[in-house]
Amino acid sequence: MRRIALLSVVTFLAACGESSNTPGNGYLRVANLAPGPTVNAGAADIDFCIAPTGGTYSAPVMAAAGSPEGIVYGGTGLSIGLKQMSKYFAYGAGTYDIKVMNKAAGGSCATPLAIITGVSLTEGGYKTIAFVGGNPTASTAPAAFALVAFTDKVTVATTQVAIRFMNAGLLPGAQLSPGPTLDIGISSATTANVVIFPSVAYPGKSAASSTIDANGYAVLTANTLPPGNLALNICAAGVPPPSPFCGSANITAGQITGGIVATAYLIGQAQLSSGALFCGDVTNGNALQQFGNFSSCTSALQ
Numbered sequence: 001m002r003r004i005a006l007l008s009v010v011t012f013l014a015a016c017g018e019s020s021n022t023p024g025n026g027y028l029r030v031a032n033l034a035p036g037p038t039v040n041a042g043a044a045d046i047d048f049c050i051a052p053t054g055g056t057y058s059a060p061v062m063a064a065a066g067s068p069e070g071i072v073y074g075g076t077g078l079s080i081g082l083k084q085m086s087k088y089f090a091y092g093a094g095t096y097d098i099k100v101m102n103k104a105a106g107g108s109c110a111t112p113l114a115i116i117t118g119v120s121l122t123e124g125g126y127k128t129i130a131f132v133g134g135n136p137t138a139s140t141a142p143a144a145f146a147l148v149a150f151t152d153k154v155t156v157a158t159t160q161v162a163i164r165f166m167n168a169g170l171l172p173g174a175q176l177s178p179g180p181t182l183d184i185g186i187s188s189a190t191t192a193n194v195v196i197f198p199s200v201a202y203p204g205k206s207a208a209s210s211t212i213d214a215n216g217y218a219v220l221t222a223n224t225l226p227p228g229n230l231a232l233n234i235c236a237a238g239v240p241p242p243s244p245f246c247g248s249a250n251i252t253a254g255q256i257t258g259g260i261v262a263t264a265y266l267i268g269q270a271q272l273s274s275g276a277l278f279c280g281d282v283t284n285g286n287a288l289q290q291f292g293n294f295s296s297c298t299s300a301l302q
Contacts, residue, residue, distance in 0.1 A: 026121025049109035116147035
């Protein structure tokens, strides 16, 4: 089984540019986590339109911002993940409706792939809207296209790390039905696996608990993690590693440092052995961005 080189995102977060808050605004971005509108059709490019709840929709946001290619699923080589999530766009505090459109074959927001309504933006708050799913007509139990809203963390102490996992993986093959619920934990050469993110169901995050906050983040004190190299174990719920129902990821000693805020999005059509998209979230009131109209993301396998 391929191994996911997980949390490589932390090595580039410190180099990302920052954009300051504007009083009165909330911030919203869109991620393309859906493999394609039809089975084996390849990467799908999307754009999105936004309106105050019940109001008139904008022109497609990415095109209007000067990125007519839209938000691109996947990529190759060094471009993997670089254009899979928009930057945070600023909107006045309030509630909004969002449509995602397929850029292929003359798609427009008049014929959306998915809609989400009533997304609340607070002043100084940040949201990520994830576009998920597969071919909604290809199976008896499809992972239909949908939009899922997540509230992003704004601050973390410099001695802490805040990491979140979102499960957007699909079962392989023509069905493209939702993947299994996952348990995600860490172990080392001298410590047994400890589940940090239990029961991460498709398409979502861990429920709040004594160790997971309301937005799905595990907030850890950096110097309390086991020393040395770590393994991140991604398993079907209730199955401990090692197992054929587990994937694993390497976390090299020193990769996790204080002040990191990031989300890993498990994506693709092979679930435990598929890719993961790693994106910087918000820290100390600033959105971590680069690449013009796109957020700081990376993806790697080993």
